[in-house]
Amino acid sequence: MTRFHRTVLLTVVAMLTTILPAESFAFDVVVDGKPMSAIVIADKPLPVVEYAAREFQHHVREASGAELPILRESAAPKDGNRIYLGRCRAADEAGITSEGLSPNAFRGKIDGAGLYIVGRDNWGFSSVDARGVSIGRIQHNGTLFGVYTFLAEKMNVKWLWPGRIGEVIPSARTIRIASWDVTWKPPLRHARLRTHYGPVRFEDGWAKRENMFQFRVDQTAWMLRHRMGNEVSLEYNHAWGNYWNKYGQTRREWFPMMPNGERGLDPIYKNYFPMCISSPSFHEHVIEEWKKRRTAERPWVNGCENDSGGKCICETCRSWDVPAPGDEVSMAKLQEQFDRGEGGWERWMGSLTDRYCRFYLTLQEMARETDPDATVIVLAYENYAKPPVKAKLNRNIVVSLVPGMMYPWTDDGREAFRDQWQGWSDAGASLYLRPNYSLDGHAMPIFYAHKFGEDFAFAFKRGMIATDFDSLTGQYATQGPTLYMKVRMQVDGDVPPQEILDDFYGGFGPASEQIRAYFDHWREVSDAVTHEKLRKAIREELDGDGGGWPEFYKTAPVIFRPNVMRRGSELLAVAERAARDEERTAEKVAFLRHGLTNVEQILETQAAYRGYKKSGEPYEFVAALRRLDRFRAKHEHLWIANMGYLRWSEDRHWDRNLVDVHRAENQALPTKWKFMWDPRDKGVRDEWYADDFNTDAWHEIATTSHWEKQPIGKKWKQKHGRNYDGFAWYRNAFEVERSDDEAKYMLYFGAVDEACTVWINGRKVLVRPFPFEENMNSWMEPFEIDVTDALRFDGINTVAVRVEDNRGGGGIWRSVYIAERR
Ligand SMILES: [Zn+2]
Structure with missing residues (x-):
């Protein structure tokens, strides 16, 4: 059929609409479980288009049971319905092209027997095939985003979290689309939850490496399904880092x-x-550098x-x-504070925002000589974070704003963020949101979806052009609604947050209301927390031993108390009953249950850890940690959590090496040791290591925490006004039972901070400097010494350890064992 004929035919059909039922010219994808369409792509498609075709096929199959063929254009039969994805001859002929579209945008249209989805794509697509790549790279996926728009709008598909269990694909034996004619572009030029930096990239913690890779792939796919992507790069932080040297x-x-x-330098x-930043030759230099280095992906003047x-x-x-x-400006006070050698003296100049804005505008003016649309990207940070008082900016000044907020989300914190955002927006700038609060919460069921949604919507309406969240910790089974809100709002910033939550809960079918009640529980628990309450509880109930975002599991016990956890479990049990008869829903609820079990076990392990730190007795802690590891290994493939992030965080305190020691036959040394300070370093000369040395005059100490934390260290501080740094000696006596003549006997240290020398029965068996083999972490790492030849198996052994510590905590601070190795 020529284009002319088809146009005539369509005109005729259009004239008949009043007398024909609507279905008669609708586009049939599937009818009664039978495929009625083929997916057609160019003979040489871009990778993103092939992937889009597979995604289309997958969702239609899940909904209807029908498998749509994927065909190359030259091989496709001319009759029947065709779903054209990406640029191809048919789309060109139909005049449906990506011309004039911005990157990641698409056109979608049903025209006769063709459904066309054509977007602005590029070759950058690699996220879902390659191992663990994130969408931080510049990839243009317009056609793929068109497919997802179609699936969401026409088939009511939702993606609650990464992977198959998170998919909500309503059953439909017939998929018939009345009409579709849409042009879409992402509202943000850059929308990212970071998945490729630091703690969220940590690899230990996954029992199987292939699970880690597949998790990353599915997580990236999930964000693509929510049409998150980047048109430009925002990798502009801190522009002149090595300038002093240079x-x-x-x-x-x-x-x-x-x-x-x-x-x-200060x-x-x-x-x-x-x-x-007022130096004219510096301005010239910045502009010259920009001219030399700018690219299409990284086009902006870096004023950060x-x-x-x-x-x-x-x-x-x-x-x-x-x-x-409200600023108090005083150069006299500034001078005084500087002369006293105290940091933070610059605050006596007050807010420097207007100074910095003038700098930004100067750069822009100079850059406009080269490019009339020149854009300058800058930070709102430290003492130039407040909005400007006088300066008037413009949309081509892009300001990165880092909210000061972390959990708990309080009214004060939220108001401060909104004031700041409003002020910069009123000054005329474009804004990008660069929060750190996504790092918070460990695996705990903290809930701030509603607050985040409201604040994001506020910012979205006031100059937001981009986001860059540091980072996505991926705790899907406990923080699902908040994470869902975070990805949805990137595209649907003008949708009321309550509707987005309704979508999430609606994905649980017959258990929707029960799941809403379950998360409302965590919402109430989370809303009740304030910074003051938290500080007080940490002080009174945890001896001050709480943790910020990197170790939130230490603080969690005063929020997620036993009664709170029990109530959560009961509410989930109600949902489990409601979901019982529907397999897909039951799976989703089970997913949440695994998340809750993970939390329960983390809390138990942390409690056992505290017990071990008090008593020096590690067995309960080791058992709890092993159970937790087993649980995670069994469920990690469901994507209940990014196990790497949890391990990174937990490794900061939990001594997992103990688990390894306890796998071997081992004998713990007595937990009470003899101890002596050696500030003048006379121990070696006076042979404090000698086998028969008398320690009656020495103090007692445990080897499960730094000396600063123990009575002897506190006493030193009281007397001398500071913590002890320098040499100190530990001694102990023990017996070893030899059960195997072939076995080696290893003296195992959980950790010694920092350097040490070790003697057994007066014989030197180890000299361990700090840093050990240039490893700056060696103060917190375990090591073992083969002491088989130095031991007596028929009597008392003595061990002497000389520790040298020059900064921070010091001493033997984790357990010591004799382990038997066969
Ligand atoms: Zn200056």
Whole structure:
């Protein structure tokens, strides 16, 4: 059929609409479980288009049982319904192209026997095939986003979390689409939850490596399903990091004037230096660098100050300042504080935002000579985080805003964020949201979906052009609604958050209301927490031993108390009953149950850990940790949690090496040791290591925590006003039972902070310097020594350890064993 004929035919059909039932010219994808369409892609499709075709096929099959064929255009039969994905001859002929679209945008249209989805794509697509790649890269996936838009709008598909269990694909024996004609582009130019930095990339913690890779792949696929993508790069942080080394001598005028009258580094914090941002030759340099280095993916002028507050007190910089309301500005106090050698002296200059805005505008003006649309990307940070007082910016100044908020989300914190955002938006800037709060919560069921949704919607309406969340910790089975809100809002920032939550709960079919009640419980628990309450509970119930986001499981016991956990479990049991008769829903509820079990076991393990730290008796802790590891190994393939992130966090405290020791036959040394300070380093000369040395005059100490934390260390501090650094000696006596003549006997240390020398029965068996083999973490790592030849198996052995500690905590701070190795 020529284009002309089809147009005529369609006109005729259109004239008949009043007398024919609507279905008669609808587009049939599947009828009564039979495929009525073929998916057609170009003969040489882009990888993203092939992937889009497989995704289309998968969802239609899950919904209807029908398998749509995927055909290359030249091989496709000419009759029947065709679903054209990506650029191809038919789409070109129908005039449905990506011309004029921005990256990641698409056109979708039903036209006669063709359903066309054509987007702005590129070759950058690799996320779902390659191992663990994230969507931080610049990939343009317009056609794929078109497929997902179709699936969501026309088939009511939802993706609650990564992987198959999180898919909600309503059954439909017939998929018949009345009409579709849409042009879509992502509302944000960059939408990202980071998956490729630091703690969330940690690899230990997964029992099987292939599970870790598949988790990353499915997680990336999930974000793509929510149409998150990046048109440009936002990798612009801290522009002039190595400048002191490079230009410190030759371009001194670029560096800040210090209160001592010299340009250069702050003598108090040498590593964090800002620039003299009013220096004209510095402006010229920044623009020259931009001209040399700019690319299509990274097109902007980088005006992001180094990781520091502004500090230059030169006359020009100061003349650019406009104090913010409430600022107390005093150069005299600044000078005094600097002279005392105290950091933070720069705060006496007040808010430096207007100074920095003038810098940004100057760069922009200069860059406009090269490119009239030049955009400058900058930070709102430290003492230039407050909105400007006078400066008027424009949409081509892109400001990265890092909210100060972490859990718990309190009214004060939220209000401060909104004020800040509003102020920058009123000044005319474009904004991008760069939060850290996603790192919070460990695996705990903290819930702030509603608050996040409201605040995001607020920001979305006021100048937001991009997001970059640090990071996605992937605790899907406990923080599902909050994570779902985070991905949905990136595209649906103007949808009421309550509707998004309804979508999430609606995915649980007959258990929807029960699941809502379950998460409402965690919402109430989370809403009741304030910073004050938390601090008080940590002080009173945990002896002050809480943790911030990197070790939230230490704080969790005062929020997720036994009664709170029990109530959560009961509510989930109600949902389990409601879901019983529907397999897909039952699976989803079971997924949440595994998440809750993980939490229960983490809390138990942390309790056992605290017990071990008090008593020095590790058995319960080791048993709890083993059980937790077994549980996770069994369920990790369901994607209940990013196990790597949990391990990274838990490894900061939990001594997992104990588990390994306890796999072998072993004998713990007595937990009470003899101890003596050696500030003048005379122990070696006086042979404190000798087998028969008398320790009657020595103190007692345990080897399960640093000496600073024990009575003897506290006493030292009381007397001397500071913690002890230097040499100290530990001694103990023990017997070893030899059960196997062939076995080796290893003296195992959980950790010694920092350096040590070890003697057995007066014989030196180890010298371990710090850092050990250049490993700066060796103070927290276990080691063992083969002491078979030095031991007596028929009497008492003595062990002497000389520790040298020069900063931070010191001493033998984890258990010591004799382990038998066959
Ligand atoms: Zn200056």
